[in-house]
Amino acid sequence: MSMKLLRRRVALGLLTPAVLAALSAPQAIAEYRTIVGHWAAGSRDCSRVSGGLHIRPMSIEGDGAHCHFSNVRRTGDTVVWNGRCDAFGEEFPATVTARSAGGRLTVDFNGTDRRGPFERCGR
Incomplete structure (x- = not known):
């Protein structure tokens, strides 16, 4: 899922900022x-x-x-x-x-x- 889509879900109240931060951590998105x-x-x-x-x-x-x-x-x-x-x-x-x-x-x-x-x- 793209960061843009994740941020949109936070704006809509579907994700909390804490969940977004966890998903954005380098180890979570490492390829x-x-x-x-x-x-x-x-x-x-x-x-x-x-x-x-x-x-x-x-x-x-x-x-x-x-x-x-x-x-x-x-x-x-x-x-x-x-x-x-x-x-x-x-x-x-x-x-x-x-x-x-x-x-x-x-x-x-x-x-x-x-x-x-x-x-x-x-x-």
Whole structure:
């Protein structure tokens, strides 16, 4: 809901100024930065063609593996995809969870294979 619409609701008596203030707080309207892009183990590794992860909205590619997803959900700084991965010719169902914190990204494949931390390339 836009701030203009919220202010109008206060003017009409549908919202109190206190509720408007709470809804306007930075943490209430914070938008999380996308994790789509190229990530590498370190900024020096960003110039290499191989290595790291290439994240797209519905796929991830890395050394020897790629995943395509049928659904995605995001809660705060955590993104969870469900779909299928292929690693070195072996295909399998996958749940992939990516978490960003402090400019770094960790990725878990099926809850057992954690990768990272990665740093974003091309800031």
